Amino acid sequence: MSTADYKTMTTAEIREDFLRFFEAKGCKLYPSSSLVPDDPSLLLTNAGMNQFKEYYQGKKTMPEIGACSCQKCLRTNDIDNIGDATHLSFFEMLGNFSFGGYSKADAIAWAYEFITGPDHLGLPPERLYMTVFEDDDEAIELWHEQGVPYDHISRLGEKDNFWAAGPTGPCGPCSEIYFDQGEEFGCGGEHCGPGCDDCDRYLEFWNLVFTQYDRQEDGSLPELPHRNIDTGMGLERIAAIMQHKSTNYDGDLLQGLIGVGERLSGHTYGTDAARDRSLRIVADHARAVTFMIGDGILPGNEGRGYVLRRLLRRAVYHGRLMGIEGAFLGAYVEKICELMGDNYPAVVESRSLIDGIVAAEEERFGATLDSGEELLAAELDKLDEGATLPGDVAFKLHDTYGFPIDLTREICEAAGRDVDMDAFDACMTEQRERARASANRDAWGTFNDVWTALSDRLAATEFRGYDEDECPARVLALVADGAEVERAEKGAEVEIVLDATPFYAEMGGQVGDTGTLATAAGARLRVTDTKVKGALYVHVATVEEGAVAVGDEVSAQIDAGRRELIRRNHTATHLLDAALKRVLGDHVSQAGSLVAPDRLRFDFTHFEAVTADELARIEGMVNAEIFAAEPIVTRVMGIDEAKASGAVALFGEKYGDVVRVVSTGESDAPFSRELCGGTHAKNTADLGLFKIVSEGSVGSNARRIEAVTSMGAIEYVDERLLALDEVAHELKCRPDDVASRVAALQAELRETKKALEAATTGAGAGKVADAYKGAVQLDGYKVVVARIDGLSGKEMRSAWDGIRDAAGGEPVACVIASATPDGKVALLAGGTDGAVSAGFAAGSIVKDIAGLVGGRGGGRPNMAQAGGSDVSGIDAALDAARAALGI
Incomplete structure (x- = not known):
């Protein structure tokens, strides 16, 4: 044909x-x-x-x-x-x-x-x-x-x-x-x-x-x-x-990406089956990773983030199999933007962020491969001579630590070990069955619950909370314990759907409003939270007085004081986002937030810790906008017009055709302009003061800033000043002198520590010299077996250095033990390359004798250490070492 x-x-x-x-x-x-x-x-x-x-x-x-x-x-x-x-x-x-x-x-x-x-x-x-x-x-x-x-x-x-x-x-x-x-x-x-x-x-x-x-x-x-x-x-x-x-891989798009792999690896597609597979995997996974990050997914250890991280790491590993050195996925991102950017502009718009996350994850996975090799080495040390690595161990390395099974098999083969692949495959099959059981092959997911039924029947809730703190409403539905009810009595916990509401439902990071619902007949309900189910606003409430029924007319009133604090913190997140972009770069994008009455939390994409100087500049920019007393301007417009105006769209967020745009000030180029459906302060001056409380990591490529404004900022400053006064009192100095007083105490502590270490090392040095005098000549090397009390684990290594120096380059080994200053036991065995070649095995000796001092340990043939709790067993442990060495 x-x-x-x-x-x-x-x-x-x-x-x-x-x-x-x-x-x-x-x-x-x-x-x-x-x-x-x-x-x-x-x-x-x-x-x-x-x-x-x-x-x-x-x-x-x-x-x-x-x-x-x-x-x-x-x-x-x-x-x-x-x-x-x-x-x-x-x-x-x-x-x-x-x-x-x-x-x-x-x-x-x-x-x-x-x-x-x-x-x-x-x-x-x-x-x-x-x-x-x-x-x-x-x-x-x-x-x-x-x-x-x-x-x-x-x-x-x-x-x-x-x-x-x-x-x-x-x-x-x-x-x-x-x-x-x-x-x-x-x-x-x-x-x-x-x-x-x-x-x-x-x-x-x-x-x-x-x-x-x-x-x-x-x-x-x-x-x-x-x-x-x-x-x-x-x-x-x-x-x-x-x-x-x-x-599928022979079409023009994927062949374009496979061509990137050919250029980077030097391999020609179609000449080697194993390398062809790696070229296909990297091409596919690189495209998936690029589009996932472009849609707001960040690497993580669960859910979508885990899928992204696994695909990215699998791509990196297959790049290594092809001999590609260093970070390389950025070249694929560039080609994907070239081939598909016209149809999917989001990947081009997010290019700097995608590049940054991909590079950071490549570096992170390099460290994972190194730690995985250490874990595998430890597992192999536990095995009896000639034993096979259990399949569940190989699977744990693969699934939990991202350590590829092919690399596990390669390392085991070099160590003369097999991997129980039948057991590994059984673990993989079980995992796939779990995945398939939890995933819907038809892509529908679940949809038959009470809220689906209500959404089918009821019109969308009218939200009046942008301009009103209180409004009349009618009860459209009551839900208790996941089922519709017609009536709720005093003491009942119930979820209520109204035809209209001033209550903002939790979304976009802003917490739901609280407040009260009341009827003319005397019923009173305390609303403790507001959530959204599709187009319905759901008021989580407790009936405190009387009873409420479907069809009742109620007066819905929010806690206006709490809402005002939330408004201020929400506006602060917009100012913070704008300041972060100005100080750290355009790659910064919101990755999550919490807007509560007492604080705000803002997660953002960034690849390293924010320095103290950067934090100071960010905080200063936000406060400058607060002190400028700029009005908060809200406009409703089409999505295309909003984006053309420079409004920031939240990374990964979905928007309708008509959006609300929130700006600070009336100028054409305000400090902040974002698409947002939340509630905001009327003027930046309402925030009073902005203080950053903390900055830290919330995972790879993501940072978190926690901050306070308004009354929360005043409380924070008062608490810090009180703490400073208490420290000054303890140090018996003025608050202005606390920093210099602490510095002087630290310098004094360092000098004291140096003097102590010098005294200890001096005493230990003489003991090392005495120990070397008792070295025994074995076949091809000398060995020192000695007890040198008073040394810490760190100082034991210094003692080994002293023995090696005393040998003057000749093959030498040692097995030394110490009753440490804190009443524990330290064991160390070490050998030069010559001693190891002659048969000395530090790891085996320490592993065999550690139990005699109530400890465990091991290591490589040229260096091994262990700790223990039984000082009385030191001499027996050293005798066992002598027996093992044939002394």
Whole structure:
């Protein structure tokens, strides 16, 4: 079968053609949503339909007949398979969708038109095969009407061709489209065809899902109120087909990234299977990492951050396998921005941040590899002679410490050890099963709870809190213990939905408002928190007097004094963000915040500790804006206008078409201008004073500043002055003299410590000289076995240095013990290279004798130390050492 019987298209051409085709059919074009989904039940965006979930559920409607998109996706359930011909972590998914708009017949007809039409993909019909659900006669006839022969349509079972959101709920049959790559890719089996597990001849590239049923608990399948269409076509896969290639990695985009690896490593793709796999893995993972950071995900030890860190470290490790030295992922980031920046400008806008985080993580992982080698060495020391490294140990190094199994096997092989790979593989299988059990293969997540039902039924809460502290409202719903109730009596804890509210719900780092709800009949409720569930504001309250029922009219009043303190701290976070960018650089981006009445906490991206001088400049800038008494100006405008005005959008945050823009002052270039839905002070002067309380790390590449304003700042300053007065009183000096008095005391302490160390070392030096006089000549080296009391663990090393110096370059070794000044035991064994070559093994000796002094320890053949608690066992330990040495 000829590979030249259809045209060639680039990835960019396919993407553009697909979107324009479905726009022309009446579908609304939606931009790709973030890799961080709006749905809290999903870890990462893993399918094109994620952003349309609420349309499927009927919570939202659109006037158009459907939608289309090219969605960036990320899946890592099979991370260890990534690098083969088909598996990717990051990929682009082309999709067209309908929510009761166009029909199943339209979806099939349009799909066939797009893939065979000469103005579009123009694939040869004879190389196309379709599969349908085994009972879906309708789909068979619809394909046949397009001209597909019956012998190119096959039926598959529920496992392959039926989609379901879960045991119950939306579901429906699928129809998959396959491309015949040719007999040379086949297995030659009698029943080889689409869906064959034994070969890659038939390549599936587009799946059409017809969500038309609502499965009940009894298994029945009544029709949904309207039928939905959900399709997905992997862009990388169809690009490979349209470029006459056989794998996802052979398309133009990924080949561009593989070319970066070829240049950095000096290896040519296609000449060595192992290196080819590493080139593919680094290309894939580098792209995933770039887009994850661009969407606001930062490296961490759990959740999305863990996925990012694991992908990044896996890329670095495979770079090392190819012999790439030093940090190198920045070169991939540059190429990704070049290849994909036009379609995904966020990666270009975040380029400096991505570069910084990638470089810092590469350096961090280098240290991890070093520490992993130490951990592995310690585990090998514990093993009996000839024993195999347990698989669970290798898995712990791999999973907990990020230490690659290939490197574990390499080190073990050099040490003459095997790794129990069966047990390691069992651990890996168990982990994958846990991951798959917790991930939804259908990308829907969970959605059936009380708040989903309420969101379907109730209109969005009207928020009046920007201008009002109190307003009348009506109770729309009451929820207790996760279920709707009609009435709540005195003492009950209840969650309340109102039609309107002045209460700000916790979001954007700002804590929820507190206050009261009261009825004309005398009911009174204390609101302790306010949260948001979709478009509903939920008031967490306790009924203090009377009773409240659905339909009651209430007066909703916030704690205005508490809100005012929150306003001030929220405005302070905007000023702090602007000051950080000016002092530290544009790579700074908000990574989290807490805006409470008593304090503020601000997390931001940065790659090193902020210096005292930088902190002083940052604090000074914020206070200068406070003292300038700039009015806080809020305007509502379109998102594009807001960004054009220079408004800062929070890293990784999602915004609607219309946004609130908060600025300090009326000028065209204010000190701070941000997109924000929170509440703010009326004037910067309301903040009074801004004081930074602390600065520190909250993980790699992220720092945290805690600060106070207004009354909190005054309380903080008062507490610090009181503490200073107390210290001055203890030092018997004036507060102004505390620093010089402490410096004088520290200098005095240093001198005293030096004198003590000199006295100890002097006494020890004479004992070392005496010990060397008793050295015993063994076969090829001298050895000193002695007790030298009064030395610390650190001073034992100095004693060994003295013995080695006394030997004048001749092979020498020692086993020495000391009753330390604090009543413990220190053991040390050391040997020169000559002594080790002659058979001396420091680690083995210390390991064998440490137990006699109530301790444990070990080390390398040329140096080993141990500590113990039993001074009475020192002589026995040294006798055991002499016996081991044959003295």
